[in-house]
């Protein structure tokens with residue numbers, strides 16, 4: 001694999017940006033290799049400036065559920081761009097997208113469009129605190145909710161301790177209001193609520209966790225979170241920025257969170273996210289209420305257009321999700337056959353990931369115990385074989401509607417080669 005032009009481009013980019021990138025994991029620093037610089041993408045494939053062609057399982061970290069440059073989305077965007085790129089004034093597009101979102105997520109009675117998942121979760125926390133008049137929040141170790149200060153906290157493992165900042169620049173005062181607990185550990189949640197439940201504004205959770213690799217909720221974890229929060233008058237926030245639209249946990253588990261955060265797919269590849277929930281809570285957001293939140297580019301017409309087209313295709317295509325999930329299962333079963341019991345390949349709909357461990361992964365500590373050296377070698381070998389995976393075992397992989405049976409076969413052939421070298 002020749003990456004000559006990417007290496008030159010990377011060296012140039014490093015002069016201007018930390019790590020040469022605008023989001024850390026893109027630098028490929030934890031797999032010790034140069035990130036291919038991308039020239040274009042189409043369907044399930046992504047192409048770099050050296051002319052390499054990869055089957056893409058990153059999908060821009062989740063949004064590209066239709067595959068890249070879907071004709072209908074591109075056509076709609078071309079028309080939209082001619083009408084102007086931003087007005088900072090209301091459009092009918094915003095209402096149309098909200099209607100589509102509500103069709104899929106009826107719990108979002110009232111919602112607000114924002115520009116990134118970070119903004120959605122940050123704003124949802126403010127609403128939870130403003131509505132309850134309480135300061136503390138509960139999150140789970142290994143769940144990522146964007147990079148706002150309150151959420152960039154991880155108390156470390158084990159017992160219920162008050163948060164330590166996980167980044168310089170997050171103040172102790174902010175961190176001490178964030179309580180970080182192990183995922184899937186309802187006993188730890190109940191203990192914290194017994195101690196200080198009347199001070200807790202909300203519990204925020206990825207109902208399917210995708211930011212420590214893929215970790216599924218177990219033993220009625222989500223149902224139990226709903227019960228505990230209700231009992232203590234705290235809000236339950238589902239951060240479905242990643243798992244949303246691919247998996248409808250609210251319908252599947254029959255749980256109504258107080259607030260939901262969406263992102264990634266909702267913008268069809270353009271910057272867009274959304275938070276919303278019960279009307280009695282959301283009506284407290286400005287200008288209906290006093291909780292302030294705003295955005296110059298929020299509800300941007302191009303982002304709304306890409307989102308509308310994407311969601312409309314999801315809703316209008318018969319068996320869209322079923323077919324996508326079946327294709328993903330084929331890939332996941334294939335990987336399980338190749339690796340056997342030495343590797344875990346969890347799947348949730350069209351999301352999957354790979355842990356090099358023979359133990360089931362239920363939380364961050366389990367994920368961190370997997371063999372990262374094996375992951376690194378696997379990643380590099382797959383890249384050489386033309387398979388573009390996320391460069392960290394703490395990330396999730398995505399299958400799109402554009403992936404073909406031939407793509408899956410080729411991926412499994414590459415996995416066989418990688419497996420032989422590894423294990």
Ligand SMILES: *Cc1c(COP(=O)(O)O)cnc(C)c1O
Nearest residue numbers: 116117118144145146239241242
């Ligand atoms: C990606 C992600 C975010 C942050 O979204 P950005 O658009 O990157 O700010 C928040 N929560 C979850 C669950 C995510 O996967």
